[in-house]
Amino acid sequence: MDKTPLGTNSKASPKHNSTESTAAELFSKEELARYNRHIIIPEFGKEGQTRLKKSKVLVVGSGGLGSPMLLYLAAAGVGTIGIIDFDKVEDSNLQRQVLFGTEDIGIPKVDAAKRRLKAINPFINIEVYHQKLTSENALELISKYDVVADGTDNFPTRYLVNDASVLAGKTNVYASIFQFEGQVSVFNLLKDGKRGPNYRDLYPSPPPAGLVPSCAEGGVLGVLPGIIGSLQALEVIKVITGVGDTLSGQLYTFDAFSFQSKTFKIKSKDSNPLNGTKPTLTKLIDYEQFCNHGQVEEKIKEIDVDELYALLANKESFQLIDVREQHEFDLVNINGDHIPLEDISENADKIKKDRKVVIHCKMGGRSAKAIRELESKYGFNNLFNLKGGIDAYLRKYDSNFDQA
Structure with missing residues (x-):
């Protein structure tokens, strides 16, 4: 079992006595009681909980996927959680975005999310960014965190998160949903000194504009984001703690309609413009233009x-x-x-x-x-x-x- 924390290849696991001492200094009695069900798992223990406590995770989007993911990351004890979202809570969000309540309608999602998460776990730090992730701020923001979790629902931001994560050398835990279907993967994970596949190895270019509708247009079964967002939280925790096998190099798909799931292999491609044999992208681009490139939209x-x-x-x-x-x-x-x-x-x-x-x-x-x-x-x-x-x-x- 690979216990590499935070997507790195470092296995500098402290000896048992040192870990006990560090945990005792890091956690209060209340925290040790709160995380007891984690700590008593032999493969997880205080070492895993310590890694969670010291970690910093940036969640991009606090909607359908971000809601369950944030709830479980906060409850699990991730030390610092960053949330970036420029949207406000709307009534139609409440069918699936379980982080929010009716009383939050009209409030910026990041503010409502912070209030809810602090109520769940007062021992963690929540950083909020009520703004849009752009090519101007993405690298600086992502560089502050250990792991990025992509909970977005549009192609420009999805490619932006991927490219910024690769350029910043960060692991990107990815998920997407539509109607009855969801998928999860772990991109750009560092293992044995080598980065795993990223989103552009799976989808080098976006589909034609308008061909794939968003959840706002095509709909999504309300419970599906809860399932997929929870799996995304699971992968974040595994990346941070090094416990278990992650979905690096794999794409997990789930069909709620037929209750079928499949896992496909993903391989790094030499043609990848970010980190292939002849990379052509060395900085972030205009992703709105990129995701409409070559389409007949202008006609x-x-x-x-x-x-x-x-x-x-x-x-x-x-x-x-x-x-x-x-x-x-x-x-x-x-x-x-x-x-x-x-x-x-x-x-x-x-x-x-x-x-x-x-x-x-x-x-x-x-x-x-x-x-x-x-x-x-x-x-x-x-x-x-x-x-x-x-x-x-x-x-x-x-x-x-x-x-x-």
Whole structure:
């Protein structure tokens, strides 16, 4: 069993008496009682708990994955937990983000998270960053921590976390979820003097924009983030303590619908632009641009919410089409024609060709896909995507907006 702590190859395990002495000095009686169920595990013991106490973990995102992960990392006794998230708690978060309650709606997630975690474990330190992780701040922030745990739900941030972790020499514990499916892996783990595979060995480039919807657009079974986020917390603890075998070089997948799980091997590739044989990336890039690179996104005409508001206010002759699902439309809509994305092609004859047509969904991904399909199959040249979708429109023009 590899007991390498913090993703390094150091096995400088103190002798039993030294460990006992260090633990006695490091932990109060209350902490020793709190962590007793860890300490009595022979493979874990006071040494494992000491490593947790001395560790620093940065959790990127405190949403579906971050919520259960943060709860268990705090309860386990990780000494310093950093949380970076620029979002606020919304009502629709509460279906899966168990870190928050109704009383937290409207509060920055990092502040609500800190309050909850300190209530769970007052013996740990919580550092919060109410901001967006960017190519300007990622390296400096990640360099302060031993391990990074990626709980994000979008490709630009996912690649940013991976690349910054590789460049900073940090282990990245990764997870993702969508509808009924989740996956977990450990990237860039240092073992025997060599770094393990990273996210770009698995996915060198992002998929076409709009092809893979986010959880906000495609949905996610509420309990799934709890399962996957807990597995992510498990891998963080294993990386820190060196107890057990991690998912370095492996991708674990779980299908909640069929209750099937599989584990695939991942190998480092010579073509990896970060740490392959001929690396081409030596600094962080513009990840929003990278994740839209080579797509036909630029060919799609767009209007912003102000332009749509002007069209509606001036009662101009145009057609507004909503391609969300029926339940989304029933929850809130802005009086457009409702044609779900899956039915868009067979209803092409209902779409006007003699005037401007504005197509929207929740955030812009599905409507962009609808426009591509209509333009390629039926030659439409009068279609405009609503930038930011109905969420952006209601956020600006409806004071009662909560979540579309």
